[in-house]
Amino acid sequence: MGILKVRVYGDEVLRQKAKEITKISKKIHTLAENMLMTLYAYNGVGLAAPQVGESIRLFIIDVTEANQPKHPIIFINPKIIKKSGAINSYEGCLSFPEVYTDVRRYKNVTVKALNLSGKPFVIEAKDGELLAIAIQHEFDHLNGKLFVDHARNRFETDEKLISNNLNPIDMDYFLEEPELEEEISQEPPKQDE
Numbered sequence: 792m793g794i795l796k797v798r799v800y801g802d803e804v805l806r807q808k809a810k811e812i813t814k815i816s817k818k819i820h821t822l823a824e825n826m827l828m829t830l831y832a833y834n835g836v837g838l839a840a841p842q843v844g845e846s847i848r849l850f851i852i853d854v855t856e857a858n859q860p861k862h863p864i865i866f867i868n869p870k871i872i873k874k875s876g877a878i879n880s881y882e883g884c885l886s887f888p889e890v891y892t893d894v895r896r897y898k899n900v901t902v903k904a905l906n907l908s909g910k911p912f913v914i915e916a917k918d919g920e921l922l923a924i925a926i927q928h929e930f931d932h933l934n935g936k937l938f939v940d941h942a943r944n945r946f947e948t949d950e951k952l953i954s955n956n957l958n959p960i961d962m963d964y965f966l967e968e969p970e971l972e973e974e975i976s977q978e979p980p981k982q983d984e
């Protein structure tokens with residue numbers, strides 16, 4: 792077991808479409824364990840296999856707070872089977888050190904996946920809760936999409952990327968998402984913001 796090296800934006804593995812897992816082998820179990828160690832070492836919420844250089848359809852999420860007992864969820868060959876609503880999400884990514892920006896996300900998602908025993912499960916995450924956001928963020932990684940592709944303010948995000956010595960947004964991958972943007976911009980700002 793060990794902490795894995797996290798690939799940084801610019802590494803081409805982050806833009807590849809990851810392959811389906813056909814057998815949940817010992818190697819997959821070890822990878823998942825090492826990914827969890829890596830996630831906790833970096834205090835992250837989620838980590839996808841391509842971020843550690845493995846272009847396969849596996850990601851892990853743990854949304855529990857730092858002082859709570861850990862509750863990791865491992866997703867193998869996930870599919871998002873339902874999505875609705877739209878919400879602003881202020882996000883970062885372990886592959887983008889120090890960069891945080893506002894992105895568009897669905898508010899509610901339902902995901903179906905296999906666990907490490909190969910058993911299917913379904914999770915419904917609602918109201919823009921952290922789990923709903925994390926599922927979309929990590930699922931994107933399996934399709935070579937990155938959170939900055941959903942940036943609401945492209946110019947501001949570019950400034951943040953460049954000031955952290957990362958490449959600006961790649962317009963070949965940038966997503967305009969006018970329907971999501973319209974719904975988000977109509978939401979009244981939250982009281983606590």
Ligand code: ZN
Pocket residue numbers: 883884885886928932
């Ligand atoms: Zn990420």
